[in-house]
Amino acid sequence: xxxxxxxxxxxxAGMSAASKAKRDEPDLDVVVFEKGRWVxxxxxGLPYYIKGEIQTLDELVSVPPEEFREERDIDxxxxxxxxxxxxxxxxxxxxxxxxxxxxxxxxxxxxxxxAAVDPSIDGIDLDxxxxxxxxxxxxxxxxxxxxxxxxxxxxQPDRGPxxxxxxxxxxxxGVVGGxxxxxxxxxALVANDFEVHLFQRDDRVLNGFSRATSEAVAEHLEEQSVxxxxxxxxxxxxxxxxxxxxxxxxxxxxxxxxxxxxGVRPRTDLAENAGIELGPTGAxxxxxxRETNVPNVYAAGDCAEAEHVxxxxxxxxxxxxxxxxxxxxxxxTVAGTPSEAGGIAGTAAVKAFEVExxxxxxxxxxxxxxxxxxxxxxxIDAKSRAGYYPEGxxxxxxLTADRESGRVLGGxxxxxxxxxxxxxxxxxxxxxxxxxxxxxxxxxDLAYAPPFNTTWDPILTAAKVLGGKL
Amino acid sequence: xxxxxxxxxxxxAGMSAASKAKRDEPDLDVVVFEKGRWVxxxxxGLPYYIKGEIQTLDELVSVPPEEFREERDIDxxxxxxxxxxxxxxxxxxxxxxxxxxxxxxxxxxxxxxxAAVDPSIDGIDLDxxxxxxxxxxxxxxxxxxxxxxxxxxxxQPDRGPxxxxxxxxxxxxGVVGGxxxxxxxxxALVANDFEVHLFQRDDRVLNGFSRATSEAVAEHLEEQSVxxxxxxxxxxxxxxxxxxxxxxxxxxxxxxxxxxxxGVRPRTDLAENAGIELGPTGAxxxxxxRETNVPNVYAAGDCAEAEHVxxxxxxxxxxxxxxxxxxxxxxxTVAGTPSEAGGIAGTAAVKAFEVExxxxxxxxxxxxxxxxxxxxxxxIDAKSRAGYYPEGxxxxxxLTADRESGRVLGGxxxxxxxxxxxxxxxxxxxxxxxxxxxxxxxxxDLAYAPPFNTTWDPILTAAKVLGGKL
Numbered sequence: 001x002x003x004x005x006x007x008x009x010x011x012x013a014g015m016s017a018a019s020k021a022k023r024d025e026p027d028l029d030v031v032v033f034e035k036g037r038w039v040x041x042x043x044x045g046l047p048y049y050i051k052g053e054i055q056t057l058d059e060l061v062s063v064p065p066e067e068f069r070e071e072r073d074i075d076x077x078x079x080x081x082x083x084x085x086x087x088x089x090x091x092x093x094x095x096x097x098x099x100x101x102x103x104x105x106x107x108x109x110x111x112x113x114x115a116a117v118d119p120s121i122d123g124i125d126l127d128x129x130x131x132x133x134x135x136x137x138x139x140x141x142x143x144x145x146x147x148x149x150x151x152x153x154x155x156q157p158d159r160g161p162x163x164x165x166x167x168x169x170x171x172x173x174g175v176v177g178g179x180x181x182x183x184x185x186x187x188a189l190v191a192n193d194f195e196v197h198l199f200q201r202d203d204r205v206l207n208g209f210s211r212a213t214s215e216a217v218a219e220h221l222e223e224q225s226v227x228x229x230x231x232x233x234x235x236x237x238x239x240x241x242x243x244x245x246x247x248x249x250x251x252x253x254x255x256x257x258x259x260x261x262x263g264v265r266p267r268t269d270l271a272e273n274a275g276i277e278l279g280p281t282g283a284x285x286x287x288x289x290r291e292t293n294v295p296n297v298y299a300a301g302d303c304a305e306a307e308h309v310x311x312x313x314x315x316x317x318x319x320x321x322x323x324x325x326x327x328x329x330x331x332x333t334v335a336g337t338p339s340e341a342g343g344i345a346g347t348a349a350v351k352a353f354e355v356e357x358x359x360x361x362x363x364x365x366x367x368x369x370x371x372x373x374x375x376x377x378x379x380i381d382a383k384s385r386a387g388y389y390p391e392g393x394x395x396x397x398x399l400t401a402d403r404e405s406g407r408v409l410g411g412x413x414x415x416x417x418x419x420x421x422x423x424x425x426x427x428x429x430x431x432x433x434x435x436x437x438x439x440x441x442x443x444x445d446l447a448y449a450p451p452f453n454t455t456w457d458p459i460l461t462a463a464k465v466l467g468g469k470l
Numbered sequence: 471x472x473x474x475x476x477x478x479x480x481x482x483a484g485m486s487a488a489s490k491a492k493r494d495e496p497d498l499d500v501v502v503f504e505k506g507r508w509v510x511x512x513x514x515g516l517p518y519y520i521k522g523e524i525q526t527l528d529e530l531v532s533v534p535p536e537e538f539r540e541e542r543d544i545d546x547x548x549x550x551x552x553x554x555x556x557x558x559x560x561x562x563x564x565x566x567x568x569x570x571x572x573x574x575x576x577x578x579x580x581x582x583x584x585a586a587v588d589p590s591i592d593g594i595d596l597d598x599x600x601x602x603x604x605x606x607x608x609x610x611x612x613x614x615x616x617x618x619x620x621x622x623x624x625x626q627p628d629r630g631p632x633x634x635x636x637x638x639x640x641x642x643x644g645v646v647g648g649x650x651x652x653x654x655x656x657x658a659l660v661a662n663d664f665e666v667h668l669f670q671r672d673d674r675v676l677n678g679f680s681r682a683t684s685e686a687v688a689e690h691l692e693e694q695s696v697x698x699x700x701x702x703x704x705x706x707x708x709x710x711x712x713x714x715x716x717x718x719x720x721x722x723x724x725x726x727x728x729x730x731x732x733g734v735r736p737r738t739d740l741a742e743n744a745g746i747e748l749g750p751t752g753a754x755x756x757x758x759x760r761e762t763n764v765p766n767v768y769a770a771g772d773c774a775e776a777e778h779v780x781x782x783x784x785x786x787x788x789x790x791x792x793x794x795x796x797x798x799x800x801x802x803t804v805a806g807t808p809s810e811a812g813g814i815a816g817t818a819a820v821k822a823f824e825v826e827x828x829x830x831x832x833x834x835x836x837x838x839x840x841x842x843x844x845x846x847x848x849x850i851d852a853k854s855r856a857g858y859y860p861e862g863x864x865x866x867x868x869l870t871a872d873r874e875s876g877r878v879l880g881g882x883x884x885x886x887x888x889x890x891x892x893x894x895x896x897x898x899x900x901x902x903x904x905x906x907x908x909x910x911x912x913x914x915d916l917a918y919a920p921p922f923n924t925t926w927d928p929i930l931t932a933a934k935v936l937g938g939k940l
Contacts, residue, residue: 042920042925045859053860062857321915321925324925348917349917358917360917388529417921426914433914433915434900443799443810445817445830446791447819448817449514450514450518451826451887455482455794459896
């Protein structure tokens, strides 16, 4: 196969596709353009790097560039930004410190990722305003934390996390956004003794989860000394050179740093300029092979949408597994074995201090109704292990189903960290993907032993209880 | 509904059926005969009671008898042994201290459970030979442990579990059988400072699990100071009045106590005497409603077989969830809503000291071939959390699929305790029940975040790797 596969973007989707294509078809020339210097890195680990649980950024790199080049025989060109795609000529133009290159392709993958959304408010250019979209962002935040700790008079290695009990806290700092990044960063900052104020525009954190999950997480954040402001749209960030305060309609909260965790948007400029269609979500539209409207041009990862397994409609859920999975399928396809990449269920997980939460499928009733369902939900609190077992906590499960068919549409779970909300969500991913009913789910022969669950796992109890409501 | 529902046996299946029937149809008369004094108890918790983590047997009772009688309005007759069923007359005969009663029924549930299998060897009647089939057995074992601890010269509350490092151990004791009971009791006994010798007839512990799982568990047992003897059929128990040794073909191991964990057999005498058919497994045959060949006579729990979701054939897997689930479905049916009870996947979980293991579906190749499949298996070791995350261990996953169709037939997992082998098995229960392929499984949008897994959860990695072998 004397062909060339060009990949734009060297993170999860891009490197998965490049590696798989080359492994399956060694004769293929594989060229990857990455504008930065980092490739194949675990951005999801950045909050733990900033927290101090991971010591170097290199630890977040799953495969170093040399391994791609030398062992996998991939022509990986870091420091190369692609500035144009010409689908008619089948070329891309890349710019580096050495000038411009025109690279022909037979197959092209656009894996340009997503960019942090900056809210259009005053003050976001002040010193001390951070986002967390890149390895560089992570480095800067860690340096900020280190500086603050050094200057903090009560900096002692054995200090506890609960800042309000201490005489001298670092901070205060503001976190804008109550999604994963906001919550994980709140944990990282509290662990470094910052007084953390978290501002959420909506009336709850973790919007895509069930309200019951959101409430449990918000309550826990407060217990862990995070001040959570709900219905608190940030109107501006105050300060002259450096950040001094976060301002909402109601309050002016003095802070020394602001982290913006206000979501991401797909990077689609390159694709749009080349006439590649975007979908209804604003991300690049793809078919079940993740091919765009332009033949032999694929898109995957945080720049692309994909069909939702419950609604069948395009959805934009920029998360790591989808990028890896879709990249890998494209690699197989390009190497000669057309491979459907599978849809997305909108599954997500988050650790928030000492609780864990996960969600999958369609939980929100408006979203379910838009997709033609008649949603019914039920939330239960169940013991995470046998009642008599000496350890254990509570798993709160919200399950949503369609009234008429009984089909499981989605679920949301929260438990103490280690009590299994996240791993239990695996069962619900199968349920929503296979379109089974709550009755079928309630008859699943799930594993049981006292150290792991009650005889009826909380998943089964939720299915039983919701089944009784249909 | 002026009818009577009679239940024989007051544990999981019986009390689930009784409670559900009465709740759904309050006009139904529900009579339960239980020969012992305990009902609705969690026998699965007995090893933890013996271990000392649970302080009273009462804690294992999920619903006390008075609650069944007073709040649920069930005519629960403890101390009543049913000695005959007359399907023509639709009556059962029960015997108690007060004499015999003949009780008519419209619907009957046989939930007589299982009995521990005593191996037919010399010495099983010696003092110091125990089984663990009932609450009474549990009480006796706990008393044995307490006596031994009292007489042990080095009994100190802070003694560690690793007996070989101590000058004065209790014991030695022998555990015969390397299944759940044997392993859980080994943990309970080591925790009480006994020197434990575990004898397993086969060449590995946990027969129904994958060999890779069995080996990991056996290795861990040895690490925890349990002497594991494989291929070690016990030929006799030596001693004059009390136990003195366990004898195999190769060895004579001195012990002061023997626990027989050599499996259970269904209690079917009553059913057989009434002309109710047994199935190929030797347990009572039932249809999808758990009805026997005699109309209006049901069987559920440890005395009955049920269809396997993978093979479609009858299987005998006497475990707690099935008893609860099938009992509940029978209660619904009897109350007027015919309810299929769902098959069984042979799912099981066990904690062995600091590891956990689970299995589901068909893992064994002979069993798969008998069911008409062409089995292929693959075992992988994967990190339980992101590689860079400060905690975590290894999840070992064995997946078995059919070569031609790619269908997932079964799986077996083992990890450190708390690293999620058991809860992750929930995903595989869905996979085997819904008959999906390994490729479909590998495309599941499972939850991911660094504190819970790698981007590809070990389940997905196993599916990918096995998919590559088909």
